[in-house]
Amino acid sequence: MRGDVTWRALALEAWRRSMRCALLRLERMELARRRDQGARLTAEFARLSDAALLDRFRSRRAPIFLPGFASAPRVTLARFPRETEKLIATARKIADEHRWPLLGFGDVQFGHQVDWLRCPVSGTGWPLAFHADLKIVRGDGSDIRVLWELNRLGHLLTLAQAWSIAQDERWSEECWRQIESWRAQNPIGYGPNWTCAMEVALRAVNLLAIFELLRRSSNMTAERLKMMLALFDEHGAHIRRNLEFSYLVTSNHYLSNIVGLLWLGVMLPELRAAREWRAFALRELRSEMDKQILDDGADDESSTGYHRFVLEMLLYTFMLCRANRIEIGERYWEKLRAMLAYVRAYLRPDGRAPLIGDTDGGRFLPFAEREADDHAYLLAVGAALFDASEFKLSNDVPPELLWTGGEEALDRFLALPTSAQLTSVAFPRAGVYIQRADDAYLLFNATSTGLHGRGSHAHNDALGIELSACGRPFLRDPGTFVYSADLHARHLFRSTAFHSTVEIDGEEQNRTCERAPFVIGDDARPRIIRWETGPDRDLVIAEHYGYHRLSSSVTHRRAVLFDKRSRFWLIEDALLGEGHHRAKFIFHFDSGLVVESLDAGLVEACDHRAGAALLVAALGSNGALTIEDRWTSRHYGERRASQAAVWSVDSALPLVVSWALVPVCAERERGTAQGLIARLRADRFSVLMSER
Numbered sequence: 001m002r003g004d005v006t007w008r009a010l011a012l013e014a015w016r017r018s019m020r021c022a023l024l025r026l027e028r029m030e031l032a033r034r035r036d037q038g039a040r041l042t043a044e045f046a047r048l049s050d051a052a053l054l055d056r057f058r059s060r061r062a063p064i065f066l067p068g069f070a071s072a073p074r075v076t077l078a079r080f081p082r083e084t085e086k087l088i089a090t091a092r093k094i095a096d097e098h099r100w101p102l103l104g105f106g107d108v109q110f111g112h113q114v115d116w117l118r119c120p121v122s123g124t125g126w127p128l129a130f131h132a133d134l135k136i137v138r139g140d141g142s143d144i145r146v147l148w149e150l151n152r153l154g155h156l157l158t159l160a161q162a163w164s165i166a167q168d169e170r171w172s173e174e175c176w177r178q179i180e181s182w183r184a185q186n187p188i189g190y191g192p193n194w195t196c197a198m199e200v201a202l203r204a205v206n207l208l209a210i211f212e213l214l215r216r217s218s219n220m221t222a223e224r225l226k227m228m229l230a231l232f233d234e235h236g237a238h239i240r241r242n243l244e245f246s247y248l249v250t251s252n253h254y255l256s257n258i259v260g261l262l263w264l265g266v267m268l269p270e271l272r273a274a275r276e277w278r279a280f281a282l283r284e285l286r287s288e289m290d291k292q293i294l295d296d297g298a299d300d301e302s303s304t305g306y307h308r309f310v311l312e313m314l315l316y317t318f319m320l321c322r323a324n325r326i327e328i329g330e331r332y333w334e335k336l337r338a339m340l341a342y343v344r345a346y347l348r349p350d351g352r353a354p355l356i357g358d359t360d361g362g363r364f365l366p367f368a369e370r371e372a373d374d375h376a377y378l379l380a381v382g383a384a385l386f387d388a389s390e391f392k393l394s395n396d397v398p399p400e401l402l403w404t405g406g407e408e409a410l411d412r413f414l415a416l417p418t419s420a421q422l423t424s425v426a427f428p429r430a431g432v433y434i435q436r437a438d439d440a441y442l443l444f445n446a447t448s449t450g451l452h453g454r455g456s457h458a459h460n461d462a463l464g465i466e467l468s469a470c471g472r473p474f475l476r477d478p479g480t481f482v483y484s485a486d487l488h489a490r491h492l493f494r495s496t497a498f499h500s501t502v503e504i505d506g507e508e509q510n511r512t513c514e515r516a517p518f519v520i521g522d523d524a525r526p527r528i529i530r531w532e533t534g535p536d537r538d539l540v541i542a543e544h545y546g547y548h549r550l551s552s553s554v555t556h557r558r559a560v561l562f563d564k565r566s567r568f569w570l571i572e573d574a575l576l577g578e579g580h581h582r583a584k585f586i587f588h589f590d591s592g593l594v595v596e597s598l599d600a601g602l603v604e605a606c607d608h609r610a611g612a613a614l615l616v617a618a619l620g621s622n623g624a625l626t627i628e629d630r631w632t633s634r635h636y637g638e639r640r641a642s643q644a645a646v647w648s649v650d651s652a653l654p655l656v657v658s659w660a661l662v663p664v665c666a667e668r669e670r671g672t673a674q675g676l677i678a679r680l681r682a683d684r685f686s687v688l689m690s691e692r
Contacts, residue, residue: 003453003522005248012247024132027241031130031189039229045270050222057215057225063267064323065212066316068406073164075407076399083399084165090369091162095174100155101369103146103361104638114178116185117192119147121637122485128187131194131242136484137517143485144192145360146637151193153182153206154366160213161367161403172217175210176224183227188234197242198253201260202364204235208267209365233271236264240277249454250288251301252310258284259317259364266324282326289314289332292451297338298430302450302458304346305359305480308375311339313364315381319404340382340391343375345425346432348473349439351376351393354466355479356432356445358457358494361636368399372479372635377401384409389416424533424562426540431526435538437564440663441468444560446526446542449510453522459494460509462524462544463558464501467569469663470612474605475500476590478642479633483517489631489639490517496586498630498644502556502573503584509546523549529557538562541688543576552579554653559687568676569661570619572687577653585623585647585657587616591632591640600625602677603645612665616645617677619658620684623649656688 045053076084094100098110108120118125124142126134136144156175163171186193194200211228214220239260244253258281264271265278292300292310299307314336321328347353353375361372370377377398383391384405392413401409426433431447443466449455459477467475478498481489491514496503511521524546532539543557554577561570575583589595593605601618603625618625625647632642649655660680662673 002519003249003449003451003455005452005454009247016245016247023241027132027189028130037230038226039233040272041229041270042272050226054220054222054225058220062324063269064320065209065267066319066404066406067323068401068403068409069209069212071406071408072402073161075402075410077165079410080397080399080402087158087162087399088166091159091166091168091171094155094159095171100158102637103149104372104633104635105146114150114181116151116182117147119143120150121146126192128191131189131191134192134195136192136195137487138484139487139515141485143482144195145483146485147192148196148199149361151182151186152199152202153179153210154363156210157206157213157366160210163217164213169217169219172214172219175214176219179207179210179231180224180227183231188238194238196253197239197244197260198256200235200239200242201256204232204239204260205263205365207231207235208263212267229268229270232264232268233273236261236268236271236273236277240273240280249451250291251451251456252292252299252306252313255285255288255292255310256313256364258288259313262317263320266320266326282328285317286329286332289335293335293339294429295338296427296429297335297340297342298427298432299339300450300452301357301455302431302447303357303359304353304375305355305357305362305372306457307339307342308353308378309362309364311336311343311378314339315378315385316365316404319385337382337386337388340379340386340388342427342430344379344391344419345422345427345434346443347376348466348468349441350468350472352473354443355477355634356443356447356461357450357459359480359633359636360483367403380413381405381409383416384413387412387416390419392416392418394418424538426531426533428528428531431528433528433531433540435533435540435560435562435569437562437567439469439471440562440564440567442466442560442562442569444540444542446528446540446544448525449520449522453525456518456520458510458520459499460496460512460520460524460546461499461501462509462526462546463542463556464499465560465571466500467614467661467663469567469614470607470610470665472607472610472612473590474593474614474663475587475661476632478588478631479639480636481631481633481639482637487514487517490514493631493633494520497584498588500586500588500644502558502575503586504547504554504556504575504581505550506582507547507550509544511549536563536565538564539687547577550581552581552653553577554581557688561687566676567663568673570658570680570685570687571661572656572658574688575653575655580650580652583623583649583651583655585649585659587645588630588632589614589643589645591642593642595627595643595645597625597627597645603627605645611667612663613670615660615662615664615673615677617660617662617681618647619660619677619681622657622659623647623651656686658686 262281433444524544547554606613
């Protein structure tokens, strides 16, 4: 009953699940009959000889995959030699050494024959059992997310891109051999690579891109064409049978399902089921955008990482539809534009994204390798698509722009002026409030659990902050690290203790369980009390109710005042309630900083290489200070040591404590910063009291 669930939705969901059980029994029987059946073609194409069918696919000009596929190979080679050289070098590693990058684990060696059923990091294997019988979270150190990333076949898209530029048939042959190997090891409906329809859909779209690039290669034979058509038909049929729909909530999984069906339906009209897939997917795409994309442009999962994934998926899908003259509706184009505006707003001054909530590095059509906090490339694609200069950060051209939009989009992008400097902005539906002035940036997080309280990718970060100044982040969200490979680490990275907020009595803001890595309660429900922004200052005040379930309930109210003239932040935390409680006030620093306690009430986090620092000063007697070890992850599977400053207070409530956060961009500013802190301590100014 987590979240906003009606009795009607529960009844419908119970009915759906009972029907699902019956359909799975039918699927078991059908798979035994359908194995190696071949593609189900329309009558027109089923009559063609193998040679005629091959000729059709080699020469067809419609449907159009993406406009950039026609010109990107030529443009990349002629105008971007450095990027081409990097792509070719990666392709050589894939083909000659069977080695390529995987998420945040760096280059991974896969051996002479890729084992598609074995996790390349943990080494654990998976059985070829019926897909619905497999347990995903096993607690044995395995991580299905890593195995799925391998089986999305994104590395073969890289190889196919390189072939389209250099025309080295050894690379096209390597692609075909790996696809044949994959199909031999993964009979439809059996094994871990069929357990999740989202993974099937993402793999199908990558295969469509690979097929589009390689369909004119000399190594594509009539037999390989028949194999690919059968593979596409199997993928589409499996998605349609195993849609990740629920009457309780739908998420990026179901959206991926319908997008995969749409791409298959548009790009393969030769398949008998294509028309139904396309019609169904177009209808559901609009419906899901209405449900999952908030009015202010944010994806409703309280995660910037999943916002990137969903935006990438929708951005390229809209481009596919436009290229093939498929109407979606102006309202949905406006929603897409709002999603881009949200990215533009939340990017830090260094061009990277704050990693609110879960971030697993997921991509849709990975045309280039990207870390999880790299979101800016989508703005370049959006700038060209909408002819919108507000999305252009610089003249740097990401490969995604070329492969999706082609030479025309490139010229349109380069003709645009770069966007003006950003100002402070609020996204009330998302629960994100951003304070800015020049290179000073603070993100205030009042996000909910997401998906009407039934989200699975939120963290315990209510009223948390990210802070950046002097060209680098100082306070930052820890990221995600891993999912099921290390359940304890998963629990820590989404815990209250790993975020720059307040922990009370050792409890989580929202209830979580280490053994349930994708379940989070809906206790906090943050509420904004006040938001104002002006030329001299910004102010946000909010509270959450995650600690109301304690024996004597506590409300955490936080105010963040940004003084733009003097370049400092004043934070005030009020713990409202009764009884005696132990509170921890946490400031989670970025990795690469030297964090020192200068005295019991002052902490310095210093980047000695850049000569910049952040001073965090308690403006009163705020308890005992400790510097504690933490971790920060910027990409799935990768983590770096970091630290947090923690003030611990045992006190009766109500309690009000305050802090000054002062960036120091050069050594000569240190005296001014310390003088400012001294004045603030003497003034005993109270943000919350002054606002009453």
